[in-house]
Structures are given as C-alpha cells and as structure tokens.
Amino acid sequence: MIASLPGPRELRAIAYAIMIHEDFNRPPIVRGVERLLGPKLVHTFGLMQVSSSRPLDDRESVRLGLQRLEESFAGLPDKVRNENWHYWSQRVLAEFNRDDQYISQVQGITRDLLRRVLPPRTVLSDTSESCLATLPVFSPRPCRTK
Secondary structure: OHHHOOOOHHHHHHHHHHHHHHHHHOOHHHHHHHHHHOOOOOOEEOOOOEEOOOOOOHHHHHHHHHHHHHHHHHOOOHHHHOOOHHHHHHHHHHOOOOOHHHHHHHHHHHHHHHHHHOOOOOOEOOOOHHHHHOOOOOOOOOEOOO
C-alpha cells in the first residue's frame, strides 16, 4: 500500500512514521477496544488514527490515512513542495494532528527512517571495502561491480 503512495520517498517515510508512532501509543488491544466502543465515545480509529463516524480496522485506516497524506501533499503550493521535507511535513502532519509535540515526534521518527531504513539508493562503481564502508547500515546492496 505505502509503496504505491505517489510523491517523494519522504512522504512514504512519514506514513511509516505515523504508523510507528500511533502503534506505540495505541497498541492493537487498545485499538480493538476503541472499535468496540464505537464513534459515540471514540473519534479516531485504526493504526493511522483516522477520524471517522464509524469504526475502522487497521487496514482501512491505513488506506484512508494514505489517501489523506496524498491529498495533503498534493494540496501544497509547488513552492512549499520543493522545500526541504522537514518544512513541508509540518503542514502535512498538521492534517493528522495539530499538536506541536506530535508533529515533532513523527518528524523525528521520519528522520531516523530516512537515515537508517530508507536511504536513497546509491550506485557505486565497485564492491571494495571502501565502498561498503560508506554505506548506511541497512542499505540493501547498493554497490555494483563494473
């Protein structure tokens, strides 16, 4: 689902970061109880904590959350979209939760994902140890022989 999200890789990292943050703060058992309580007592549902008038399971909340991210990013002026991701992500994240602490925490997770898990693909000309020493720890085989 996330791999098909259009836009820059930073937007996909933000989607993962929201899910990590929300899963940590609302584990599956809590989300299950929220679904049972329904919309009279709970206003956001599922893994991405999407506002809804009906209970949502995790899969549906991710689908709706990704749609919301895509629309939010697409709605940004071109000038803003061309800025550093940290700048435009504040606006995108505010669509989910306007709390400054939430935005800061999700940006921190996003930054870690971008550095350690989703590094840009690097194509180098050799597989020498000097090549491998320059790669991030989780980089999936980006060195290539000539």
